Amino acid sequence: MEINKTILALLLSLFVSTFVHETYANKQIHALSRLYKAKLSKDPAVNTSHFEPPKHLHKDKVVLDQTGRKENDKIKKLPGQPYVKFDQYGGYVTINESAGRAFYYYFVEAEKSKESLPLLLWLNGGPGCSSLAYGAMQELGPFRVHSDGKSLYRNKFAWNRAANVLFLESPAGVGFSYSNRSSDYKNGGDKSTAADNYVFLLNWLERFPEYKKRDFYLAGESYAGHYVPQLAQTIIYHNLIANKTLINLKGILIGNAVINDETDTMGMYDYFGSHALISDETASAIRKTCDFSPNAATQPETCIDATNDADYNIEAIDIYNIYAPLCFDGNLTTKPKKTSWQNIDPCSDYYTYAYMNREDVQEAIHANVTKLEHDWEPCSEVLKGWQDSATTIIPLLKEFMKYKLRVWVFSGDTDARVPITSTKYSINSMKLSIKTKWHPWLQQGEVAGYAQVYKGDLTLATVRGAGHQVPSYQPKRALSLVKHFLRGKPLLDSSKG
Secondary structure (H helix, E strand, C coil), X not given: CCCCHHHHHHHHHHHHHCXXXXXXXXXXXXXXXXXXXXXXXXXXXXXXXXXXXCCCCCHHHHCCCCXXXXXXXXXXXXXXXXXXXXXXXXXXXXXXXXXXXXXXXXXXXXCCCCCCCCEEEEECCCCCECCHHHHHHHHCCCEEEXXXXXXXXXXXXXXXXXXEEEEEECCCCCCCCECCCHHHHCCECHHHHHHHHHHHHHHHHHHCHHHCCCCEEEEEECCHHHHHHHHXXXXXXHHHHHXXXXXXXXXXXXXXXXXXXXXXXXXXXXXXXXCCCCCHHHHHHHHHHCCCCCCCCCCCHHHHHHHHHHHHHCCCCCCCCCCCCCCCCCCCCCCCCCCCCXXXXXXXXXXXXXXXXXXXXXHHCCCCHHHCCXXXXXXXXXXXXXXXXXXXXXXXXXXXXXXXXXXXXXXXXCCCCCCHHXXXXXXXXXXXXXXXXXXXXXXCCXXXXXXXXXXXXXXXXXXXXXXXXXXXXXXXHHHHHHHHHHHCCCCXXXXXX
């Protein structure tokens, strides 16, 4: 399928122009801009229309001896952390011995009932952004970093209240994950990432055999809208080939997810218009004159002028949460600032960066920094190419419904980059029958969001007042959402209590 270079150029301009404040959102913009640059400069294979699961990952060939590794990975205590009763682990899983490719993971067991609660893997997107930086330390992990960059405080709405939670830095070149083969940093892509993530899971489960038969769920946000479904399909494929359950996958949960290029783009501009970020005239011109379909070759001047106008109007806001403050002073403080679970500090990226680059922290979490020729970064500056990126993962969602896999898609409703409008357009394109119509779901008598359930076990849910990183902005509602998902329990209509 031919690349629509004009559309990609417009998007690239939009991403680069908003790269002003070095916060999470802008790091994510930078990562996405690199992907679109790759789509523009590489051959058409970069822009594949459908994802096929990586094959030939036979268990006996890729699983290495894990004897004694679990005990060595146990983290005694993170520097500056408050007391907790659950165990933590961190370390490396070798993905490819000959290439010297190894992925770093951080694992927190459930606060209670770890023997019975499910296992959940969380992936952040980018491509190239760290699940340790965001998922673990700024979103759903048990701790967050104080403004002093050296001490931690508890996240009382951490997801290890609902599951045993595993965070993975993937692919190689992200966070503490590395390869001895420099070409791995240039030749990444959707397919190789799915293959490596699958090999990681097989080996990790060998290291932690008590979780081999445990109910397993995949979750993530943003470009993990590619990672999660692609890994899920790889798991299903190899379970079928082996004629047995190698990984006991039960469902996937993706938030503000990049899942369909065409509808993601149109939905973004429609969101701009419906939230007064651009004028009615600009929004109308984009809708009438721009063609965001993969087959479009060029765009008229009217479309280009309108998208440039949109670009100008959103320059000084964080389009990953249109109502959030920006970070203008990322300097560390001598004493920690007062914290609030209701309002995450917009400068948290700086605090996390400082903390993860401390020598005592890296030693405590077993990070092998001798393999890195750079500082640990929230989003990788090492990855230089992305070889394949599916235009859509909608076919995978349809496939999962055939296998009765639980599929939940959620959206923070103040995110303008991958907004609820984009997600709605993508789900609507599947033409599914509605099982439970659009309705509010409640938390302690207050509307926490809205939901709609489709026949085939697909749920679409919003989280009210949350940006792109839902657990950062609405941690209490995010925890309620994941508890409902893991239990297979519908989000309740207000009329039903």
